[in-house]
Amino acid sequence: MVVARGSLHPTLAVLGRHLTLYRRLWQASVFSSFVLPVLFLLSIGIGVGGYVGTVQGVDYLSWIVPGVLASTAFQLAMGESTYSVLGDFKWVRAYHAMRATPVQPVDMVRGHLLYLIFRVEASVLAFLLVVVFFGGLHSPWALVTPLVCALLTAATAAPVMAFAARIDHDSYFAMLFRFVLIPSTLFAGVFFPVEQLTFGLRLLAYASPLWHAVELCRAATLGRSPAWPVPVHVGYLLLWAALGLFLAVRSFRRRLED
Amino acid sequence: MIFARGLVKRFGDFTAVDGIDLEVAPGEAFGFLGPNGAGKSSTMRMIGCVSVPTAGELRILGMDPVRDGTRIRARLGVCPQLDNLDPDLTVRENLTTYARYFGLSRAESRRRADELLEFVQLSDRAGGKVEPLSGGMKRRLTIARAMVNEPDVVLLDEPTTGLDPQARHLLWERLFRLKQRGTTLVLTTHYMDEAEQLCDRLVVMDGGRIVAEGSPRALIETYSTPEVLELRFPDGLDANPQYAARLEGVGKRVDPLPDRVLVYVEDGDVALAEVHRRGLTPSSALVRRSTLEDVFLHLTGRTLVD
Numbered sequence: 105m106v107v108a109r110g111s112l113h114p115t116l117a118v119l120g121r122h123l124t125l126y127r128r129l130w131q132a133s134v135f136s137s138f139v140l141p142v143l144f145l146l147s148i149g150i151g152v153g154g155y156v157g158t159v160q161g162v163d164y165l166s167w168i169v170p171g172v173l174a175s176t177a178f179q180l181a182m183g184e185s186t187y188s189v190l191g192d193f194k195w196v197r198a199y200h201a202m203r204a205t206p207v208q209p210v211d212m213v214r215g216h217l218l219y220l221i222f223r224v225e226a227s228v229l230a231f232l233l234v235v236v237f238f239g240g241l242h243s244p245w246a247l248v249t250p251l252v253c254a255l256l257t258a259a260t261a262a263p264v265m266a267f268a269a270r271i272d273h274d275s276y277f278a279m280l281f282r283f284v285l286i287p288s289t290l291f292a293g294v295f296f297p298v299e300q301l302t303f304g305l306r307l308l309a310y311a312s313p314l315w316h317a318v319e320l321c322r323a324a325t326l327g328r329s330p331a332w333p334v335p336v337h338v339g340y341l342l343l344w345a346a347l348g349l350f351l352a353v354r355s356f357r358r359r360l361e362d
Numbered sequence: 363m364i365f366a367r368g369l370v371k372r373f374g375d376f377t378a379v380d381g382i383d384l385e386v387a388p389g390e391a392f393g394f395l396g397p398n399g400a401g402k403s404s405t406m407r408m409i410g411c412v413s414v415p416t417a418g419e420l421r422i423l424g425m426d427p428v429r430d431g432t433r434i435r436a437r438l439g440v441c442p443q444l445d446n447l448d449p450d451l452t453v454r455e456n457l458t459t460y461a462r463y464f465g466l467s468r469a470e471s472r473r474r475a476d477e478l479l480e481f482v483q484l485s486d487r488a489g490g491k492v493e494p495l496s497g498g499m500k501r502r503l504t505i506a507r508a509m510v511n512e513p514d515v516v517l518l519d520e521p522t523t524g525l526d527p528q529a530r531h532l533l534w535e536r537l538f539r540l541k542q543r544g545t546t547l548v549l550t551t552h553y554m555d556e557a558e559q560l561c562d563r564l565v566v567m568d569g570g571r572i573v574a575e576g577s578p579r580a581l582i583e584t585y586s587t588p589e590v591l592e593l594r595f596p597d598g599l600d601a602n603p604q605y606a607a608r609l610e611g612v613g614k615r616v617d618p619l620p621d622r623v624l625v626y627v628e629d630g631d632v633a634l635a636e637v638h639r640r641g642l643t644p645s646s647a648l649v650r651r652s653t654l655e656d657v658f659l660h661l662t663g664r665t666l667v668d
């Protein structure tokens with residue numbers, strides 16, 4: 105028997121593979137992970153903010169900081185759960201390689217989620233550090249935003265992984281980006297309050313996990329209470345994460361076993 | 363090590379494996395031989411615990427693959443037909459990453475990776491990328507990867523398909539060394555020479571069933587004759603069946619192919635003398651020993667299956 109008690113957990117072994125790959129490729133993602141969010145914040149927060157003035161009682165820059173923060177996590181979680189997951193099934197077949205070892209589908213899914221949380225936290229912390237110098241944080245509760253972003257990452261990445269494990273062609277991702285990623289980013293309270301939307305569109309914003317994370321982050325950085333009670337926002341994100349995890353593990357198993 | 367009784371795998375209406383019995387002993391090199399679609403890979407997938415049997419009994423290392431899949435996989439080494447090496451990792455990282463899947467420590471993973479790279483003669487490529495490796499090198503790396511957990515059984519699905527002769531011989535030599543170390547090998551192949559080189563015992567599969575079983579030599583003795591006389595005649599392709607009719611009785615069996623006529627005989631030279639005595643004048647005559655290929659074609663037919 106080779107595997108000793110107390111040895112490395114297979115989920116962490118999967119995380120290890122992603123980190124080894126990332127160590128080789130991280131330079132390619134520096135711009136989208138660290139630079140782009142800051143540019144976004146500066147151009148819209150300061151540029152547009154100069155015309156807008158204040159929103160809901162705070163300067164526009166401070167108002168969109170939590171929105172950009174959460175949407176950075178959202179975009180990274182979604183983007184990194186599409187091609188890379190399908191590719192590890194279809195082209196690299198890394199998941200097939202793992203399946204021949206004690207690594208189980210649940211380890212593959214959790215290992216990937218942990219890796220994405222690591223990636224998101226790195227971006228989030230870098231972003232927060234920049235924002236502090238612009239006076240964009242108004243409450244010590246801002247310290248919980250990394251936790252909210254981790255939860256949002258799981259709530260977003262898990263169902264997307266389930267989707268990526270079920271399709272056979274990457275053209276479906278274009279639909280995902282067109283009909284989910286971009287509308288969510290535009291209408292889920294990142295750049296303007298959802299109260300501006302018609303009732304129907306507002307319902308779509310409520311359905312998106314992004315809006316709930318934006319609300320929580322905004323409440324934290326501005327030191328006020330969110331639109332709905334905190335347990336409702338957190339519960340909704342947990343629901344997406346749990347359902348996504350369940351579906352992703354099932355999709356992985358179906359794709360690898362018969 | 364592996365025990366199966368009445369093992370069946372169905373995909374909807376299609377029966378890939380149709381009730382096979384087999385037993386593989388420790389230290390044995392066991393082969394599945396058969397044309398494409400014979401059910402070899404489906405059987406291998408069930409043994410590798412990634413495919414659930416539809417019916418029948420299957421025990422691997424004394425355990426049930428459905429219930430104890432993870433524990434069984436911890437003691438198997440798998441070399442799949444399709445390469446699934448990580449192209450963005452280095453040669454060594456492919457081994458260390460994989461070793462970690464078995465719960466090995468970082469130091470132990472590195473130690474085994476270096477030792478196995480030595481074994482498959484890839485030490486000088488350790489820090490390089492996988493992509494520029496030749497097909498034979500990639501396959502050797504995949505075999506090294508399958509060895510990283512010091513498995514009790516190594517499953518090899520068509521280990522040398524697509525490799526050039528030099529690469530195949532090097533691979534066979536390495537697999538032979540594994541066998542000498544006492545590792546149980548289970549492989550599928552449709553190369554007869556590979557089966558003869560590597561397998562102590564093999565089964566011939568066709569249409570999801572086992573049609574013959576035994577050592578390569580025993581199979582040849584049972585299903586073929588010691589020698590084969592290959593005759594070519596000058597008058598074009600269509601004449602061969604007529605020649606075959608005139609060769610009736612020269613050997614145990616006559617098989618007219620489009621380009622030549624095979625006569626299965628006890629003694630090739632005696633048979634050739636008989637051919638001349640009947641007044642036949644082949645443009646070329648070759649006496650050779652019977653091979654597993656003759657057994658295979660006799661058992662599974664000459665119709666092309668894709």
